[in-house]
Amino acid sequence: MMECWILNETLSIIVVLSWLGMNLFLFIDTFCWYEEEKSFFYTRVILGSTLAWARASALCLNFNCMLILLPVSRNLISFVRGTSMCCKGPWRRQLDKNLKFHKLVAYGIAVNATIHTVAHLFNLERFHVSQSEDAPALAAALSQLGNAPNESYLNPVRTLHTNTIVGLLTTTAGITGLVISLALILIMTSSTEFIRQYSYELFWCTHHVFIIFFISLAIHGLGRIIRGQTPESVLLHNVTFCRDRYAEWQAVGPCPVPQFSGQEPSAWKWFLGPVFVYACERIIRFWRFQQEVVITKVISHPSAVLELQMKKRDFKMAPGQYVLLQCAAISLLEWHPFTLTSAPQENFFSVHIRAAGDWTEALFKAFGAERHALQVPCSLPRLAVDGPFGASLTDVLHYPVSVCIAAGIGVTPFASLLKSLWYKCCEAPQHLKLSKVYFYWICRDAQAFEWFASLLLSLETQMHEQGNTHFLSYHIFLTGWDENQAIHIALHWDENTDVITGLKQKTFYGRPNWNNEFKEIAYSHPSSSIGVFFCGPKALSKTLQKMCRLYSSADPRGVHFYYNNDSF
Amino acid sequence: MGQIEWAMWANEQALASGLILIAGGIVATAGRFAQWYFGAYSIVAGALVCLLEYPRGRRSKGSTMERCGQKYLAAVVKLFGPLTRNYYVRAVLHLLLSVPAGFLLATILGTVCLVIASGIYLLAAVRGEQWMAIESKPKERPQAEDIKQPPSNPPPRPPVEARKKPSEDEAAGGPQVNPIPVTDEVV
Numbered sequence: 001m002m003e004c005w006i007l008n009e010t011l012s013i014i015v016v017l018s019w020l021g022m023n024l025f026l027f028i029d030t031f032c033w034y035e036e037e038k039s040f041f042y043t044r045v046i047l048g049s050t051l052a053w054a055r056a057s058a059l060c061l062n063f064n065c066m067l068i069l070l071p072v073s074r075n076l077i078s079f080v081r082g083t084s085m086c087c088k089g090p091w092r093r094q095l096d097k098n099l100k101f102h103k104l105v106a107y108g109i110a111v112n113a114t115i116h117t118v119a120h121l122f123n124l125e126r127f128h129v130s131q132s133e134d135a136p137a138l139a140a141a142l143s144q145l146g147n148a149p150n151e152s153y154l155n156p157v158r159t160l161h162t163n164t165i166v167g168l169l170t171t172t173a174g175i176t177g178l179v180i181s182l183a184l185i186l187i188m189t190s191s192t193e194f195i196r197q198y199s200y201e202l203f204w205c206t207h208h209v210f211i212i213f214f215i216s217l218a219i220h221g222l223g224r225i226i227r228g229q230t231p232e233s234v235l236l237h238n239v240t241f242c243r244d245r246y247a248e249w250q251a252v253g254p255c256p257v258p259q260f261s262g263q264e265p266s267a268w269k270w271f272l273g274p275v276f277v278y279a280c281e282r283i284i285r286f287w288r289f290q291q292e293v294v295i296t297k298v299i300s301h302p303s304a305v306l307e308l309q310m311k312k313r314d315f316k317m318a319p320g321q322y323v324l325l326q327c328a329a330i331s332l333l334e335w336h337p338f339t340l341t342s343a344p345q346e347n348f349f350s351v352h353i354r355a356a357g358d359w360t361e362a363l364f365k366a367f368g369a370e371r372h373a374l375q376v377p378c379s380l381p382r383l384a385v386d387g388p389f390g391a392s393l394t395d396v397l398h399y400p401v402s403v404c405i406a407a408g409i410g411v412t413p414f415a416s417l418l419k420s421l422w423y424k425c426c427e428a429p430q431h432l433k434l435s436k437v438y439f440y441w442i443c444r445d446a447q448a449f450e451w452f453a454s455l456l457l458s459l460e461t462q463m464h465e466q467g468n469t470h471f472l473s474y475h476i477f478l479t480g481w482d483e484n485q486a487i488h489i490a491l492h493w494d495e496n497t498d499v500i501t502g503l504k505q506k507t508f509y510g511r512p513n514w515n516n517e518f519k520e521i522a523y524s525h526p527s528s529s530i531g532v533f534f535c536g537p538k539a540l541s542k543t544l545q546k547m548c549r550l551y552s553s554a555d556p557r558g559v560h561f562y563y564n565n566d567s568f
Numbered sequence: 569m570g571q572i573e574w575a576m577w578a579n580e581q582a583l584a585s586g587l588i589l590i591a592g593g594i595v596a597t598a599g600r601f602a603q604w605y606f607g608a609y610s611i612v613a614g615a616l617v618c619l620l621e622y623p624r625g626r627r628s629k630g631s632t633m634e635r636c637g638q639k640y641l642a643a644v645v646k647l648f649g650p651l652t653r654n655y656y657v658r659a660v661l662h663l664l665l666s667v668p669a670g671f672l673l674a675t676i677l678g679t680v681c682l683v684i685a686s687g688i689y690l691l692a693a694v695r696g697e698q699w700m701a702i703e704s705k706p707k708e709r710p711q712a713e714d715i716k717q718p719p720s721n722p723p724p725r726p727p728v729e730a731r732k733k734p735s736e737d738e739a740a741g742g743p744q745v746n747p748i749p750v751t752d753e754v755v
Contacts, residue, residue, distance in 0.1 A: 114591075121596075124673060125602070165671070165676060182681065189584045194633055198572075198627070201572070
C-alpha cells in the first residue's frame, strides 16, 4: 500500500520525464548520426548542420505523432485500466490524465514542427545558393551532378532561376509540408481554452483536420529529396581522398562520380498502428451509440435536478466513474460527462443532472421536467451512453478507515460510493476491511443537493434499523448562511433532528476546522492507515494534503494518512 | 454551431498568423535569404497584426476572458472607432497585409494563415458581428445598509428584533406600548 502511494504521487513526473527523455534521446542520437555519417558528407557540404536539425526533429515528430492518438482512444484506455495487474491504483489514476498527456505531446509536435520547418527553410535556401555563381567550388560541383546521363542528383534545386516558392509548390514534400503546417495551426488555434469553452463544436469539428494531417504526413517523404550517397557509391568513392579532386570525378578512375539516393518515407511506419487503433476507437464509439439505452425512470428533484435511471446491456461500473451522455435530439456532436450516482449492485445506473448550461437546459425541456408533465416512455428523447470512464473510488475499501471529503458538486461520486458501501455492508460485513467511514460534505447551500440529503437520510434510517450506526459518521458544513438562517437554527437547536436537512447529525455552519477534525480522527485510530479521498476545488485539496502530512505520525506503527489525489 | 461568433476564432487565427509572420520574417532576415526585404516587411506586418488582434473583443452574450494586460491595447484599438470595429475592414486589411509576404518562402505559411483569418473575419462581418471592447466591471462598493451598526446599549440587551425596532421606530424607544389594554389580576 505504501509503495503504491509513493508511486501515485510521483508517477506523473516519471511519465513526463520519460517522454521528454525519449524525445531528447531520439533528437540527439539522430542529430549526431547525421552530423557524422559518411554517406551524408556531401549533403553536409551544401547544407551544413541544418540537415541534422531537420532530420532529428523529423524523427521526434514521427515519435510524437505516433503517441498523440493513443491518449484519446478512450476505449483502449478503459481496456488497459481493466486489465492492468500491478499497482492498479496509481496506474489507473495516471490513465485519467490522458488529455493532459495529449496536450503535452501536441506541444511537442508544435515545437518539433517549428524546428523542422525553420531548418528546411535554411536547407532550401542553401540548395538555392549553391546553384549560383558565387557558391563555393565543391558545392557548385556537387550541384551540377545529375545533369549528365547516368548521374543521380544531389541538389533538388536544379537551376538558379527556380523561384523557391515555385520550387516548393512543385515538390510533394513542399505541398504536403505546407498542408501539414496549416492543418496543425488550424487545430491549435481552435483548441485554445477560450474556444473550447466557448464553442466545443467548433473545436471538435476543426480537430478533424487531423485526418488531412496524417494523410499528408504519410506522403510527405515520397519525393525523397534529402539525399545521401548510396552504399555502393560509398565503397567506390572515398570521400576523404576525393573531396578535393572534384574536377577529376569521372565515370571510372580513383574517384568515380558519387551516386545519390533518397531514403524511403518512414513516417507511416510509426503511426500506422495508432491510426488503426484510433479508427477502431471511432467504430466502437459509433457502435456504442447505436446500442440501446432504456430509460427506466425519470425523477425530477427540487432545485432543477433531474435524475435519469437507465439500463444498458453489459454495463458494468464502479463507484466514482462517469459516463458520457449524448442526446441526438439536442446535438449530434456533444457528449457531456456525468458522474454515476447509482451503486454497482443496483440493476440500473443513474445520473443526476443539474440545469447549468445550454445543453442541460435543453435536456430538461426535452424530458418535460419544466412542465412537470407526465411523459409517455416512448416519447422520451433517445440517449446514447459511452463509458463508464474514470478512476473508481474502490480504493476506499482497501483502508481500515477512510475519510471522504466532498466540496460542492464533488459530492456526486460519493453518492455512488456510499450506496455501494451500504450494499456491501449488508451483504457481507465480515469481508469488509473497511470498518469506519468519515464523510465530510462542504457546500454553500444544501438546496441544489437535496437529493443527496435525502440519500443520507435513507442511509441513516437503514443503519439505525441494522444497528450499525457506527459505520458511517458524516458531517455537513454549510458555508453560505445568513443571520436569519442562524436565528432559525439557534431556535431549533435542541430538537432531535437537524432543522435544515432533517438528519440526526446536526449540520455545522462555516468551514470545518481541519486541524481539529484530523486531530480527532488520529486520536480515535492511533495505529491505522487512513485513506483520505477528496473531490472538489484545488485550494482545499492543497489544505488537505498539508493536513495529511501534518497529522501522520513519524512512527511507522502510528497513524498514517494517505491522500488520494482526486481524479474522479 | 449556429450561434457561434466566428470573430472569436478569427481573432485566435489572426493572432497566430501574426506570430508566424514575425517568426518567418526573422528567419529570412537573419539568414539573409534571397529577397530578405520581404522578411523585414513580414516582421513589421506581423507585429501590426499582433497588436491589432491582441485585445479580444467582447462576446455578444456571456462574459469574455480577457487576455493578460490587454486593456491598454484595447484602449488604443478603440480609438480608431469604425476602422477597427468593423470586421469587413479587418478582413480586407489582413488580406492586403498578407500579399507581400507571399513572395517569400519563409513567410508563405504566415500568408496562408492570415488569408484564412481574413476569410473567417469576412464570414463574421457578413453575420453582422462587431468588435466591442470588454467593459471592466465597476468595483462593488459595500452598500451602506449592509454595514450593521454596532449595538448602542450595553449588555444585557434584548434580542435582535427588539434591538432593531428603536432605530426604525420614530415614536422614541421607551416602554412597550400595548395595543390592547392589559390589566394584571392582582388586586
